[in-house]
Amino acid sequence: MRQIRQIRSVGLGLLLFGTAAFARDFPQPQRVADGVYVLEGAREHFSRANGGDIANTGFIGTPAGTVVIDTGASLRYGQAQRAAVRAATGHDVVQVYITHAHPDHFLGNQAYADVPVQALPATAERIAQGGDQLAQNLYLLVGSAMAGTAVQAPGALATPTPDAVAFGGRRLQLIALQGHSSADLAVFDEATGSLFAGDLVFFERAPTTADADLPAWLDALDRLARLPVRVLVPGHGPVVRGPEAIAQTRDYLLWVQRTLREAAAQGLDMNEVMRLQAPERLRRLAVLQAEWQRTVMHLYPAVEAGSLPRLGH
Numbered sequence: 646m647r648q649i650r651q652i653r654s655v656g657l658g659l660l661l662f663g664t665a666a667f668a669r670d671f672p673q674p675q676r677v678a679d680g681v682y683v684l685e686g687a688r689e690h691f692s693r694a695n696g697g698d699i700a701n702t703g704f705i706g707t708p709a710g711t712v713v714i715d716t717g718a719s720l721r722y723g724q725a726q727r728a729a730v731r732a733a734t735g736h737d738v739v740q741v742y743i744t745h746a747h748p749d750h751f752l753g754n755q756a757y758a759d760v761p762v763q764a765l766p767a768t769a770e771r772i773a774q775g776g777d778q779l780a781q782n783l784y785l786l787v788g789s790a791m792a793g794t795a796v797q798a799p800g801a802l803a804t805p806t807p808d809a810v811a812f813g814g815r816r817l818q819l820i821a822l823q824g825h826s827s828a829d830l831a832v833f834d835e836a837t838g839s840l841f842a843g844d845l846v847f848f849e850r851a852p853t854t855a856d857a858d859l860p861a862w863l864d865a866l867d868r869l870a871r872l873p874v875r876v877l878v879p880g881h882g883p884v885v886r887g888p889e890a891i892a893q894t895r896d897y898l899l900w901v902q903r904t905l906r907e908a909a910a911q912g913l914d915m916n917e918v919m920r921l922q923a924p925e926r927l928r929r930l931a932v933l934q935a936e937w938q939r940t941v942m943h944l945y946p947a948v949e950a951g952s953l954p955r956l957g958h
């Protein structure tokens with residue numbers, strides 16, 4: 646069942662931000678494999694300048710129509726994405742999958758009110774329950790680029806998630822995982838070996854850990870690494886054709902785990918932990934300092950308290 650609810654803060658947002666235009670052009674679709682396209686987001690945090698367009702989204706052309714993976718952060722993005730789909734594939738959209746319940750990935754759903762939009766059951770539930778709050782928070786960060794945006798919660802995929810669905814004979818594996826959030830859907834196109842990993846994989850951009858369960862996330866990376874991937878589309882950062890994005894995400898998460906544990910063992914306070922430096926090889930990641938500070942705020946209190954529910958043992 647689909648729900649459409651208006652964001653009550655839209656008027657407030659317009660009052661606060663006026664009609665200031667956001668500056669970023671809509672990304673051009675990159676063709677990364679036969680029928681597979683990616684719209685790459687800015688490797689930045691949310692801002693008025695990027696209009697919230699920081700996540701990668703994509704689409705797969707099939708003989709039965711086009712399948713979209715994630716819809717961006719606003720109605721404006723969803724509409725521009727749908728136009729880009731038609732221009733690139735010559736077909737309209739027949740199905741949308743949402744990888745997880747973070748607002749940069751699903752707030753364009755409204756542009757697909759006439760199309761099945763689906764996500765894992767926990768994702769659909771989280772958006773239905775908390776989507777308005779997520780949208781309001783984003784509105785305060787990006788302003789007028791979200792004008793007119795309302796939350797449209799996806800429908801829940803059948804449980805257990807089918808291994809593969811076919812569109813005109815093109816098979817897509819729907820892989821139910823978790824770790825970056827409480828439910829993370831990965832979509833794997835068998836014909837081209839293209840993996841839409843959602844935010845389970847970041848590349849050249851520090852991962853977001855606000856809702857993370859690190860052991861589950863590391864397990865999910867192991868599962869993705871066993872797929873015969875030829876093209877990997879991370880949730881944020883450039884598309885890659887080798888194992889380096891999964892390896893870099895794992896490297897970062899293991900560094901986070903180790904550093905927080907050692908800091909707690911040494912009795913460091915939160916400000917001291919925030920000032921710790923990442924190893925040289927991770928320092929080039931975009932938004933590293935800001936994400937590390939958020940990670941410390943979200944995960945360190947539990948580590949300090951001696952309970953490690955989301956950090957592992």
Ligand SMILES: [Zn+2]
Pocket residue numbers: 745747825844853
């Ligand atoms: Zn996310």
